[in-house]
Amino acid sequence: MFEKIRIKEHMEVADINGQHVGTVDEVEDNRIKLTKSDAGDNMHHFISLDEVEKIDDNRVYLKASAVIPQGVKG
Numbered sequence: 001m002f003e004k005i006r007i008k009e010h011m012e013v014a015d016i017n018g019q020h021v022g023t024v025d026e027v028e029d030n031r032i033k034l035t036k037s038d039a040g041d042n043m044h045h046f047i048s049l050d051e052v053e054k055i056d057d058n059r060v061y062l063k064a065s066a067v068i069p070q071g072v073k074g
Contacts, residue, residue: 004027004030004049006055007024007027007032007049007052007055007060008024009024009025009026010023010024011023011024011055011058011059011060012024012058012059012060013032013034013047013059013060013062014059014060014061014062015061015062015064015066015068016053016061016062016063016064016066018059018061021034021038021047021062021068021072022034022035022038022039022045022047022072023035023037023038024060025044027049028046030048030049030050031046031047031048031049032046032047032048032049032052032060033045033046034046034047034069034072038072039071039072040071040072041071043071045069045071045072046069047062047066047067047068047069051063051065051066051067052066053066
């Protein structure tokens with residue numbers, strides 16, 4: 001299990017295969033807020049901390065079953 005305090009602003013968020021999903025803007029409650037610049041619709045999107053598999057090399061990896069919000073370019 002990871003500690004959410006290890007998730008920092010500007011960290012990359014990637015799927016289980018290492019493909020870019022977004023960039024951390026901040027952690028709000030139990031969700032990762034992604035930057036607007038990673039969204040095709042210029043809006044913030046959120047990913048639940050329950051979707052995180054691990055944190056490694058300044059990158060947040062999501063679980064294979066993670067739901068990627070619509071509107072995120074990836």
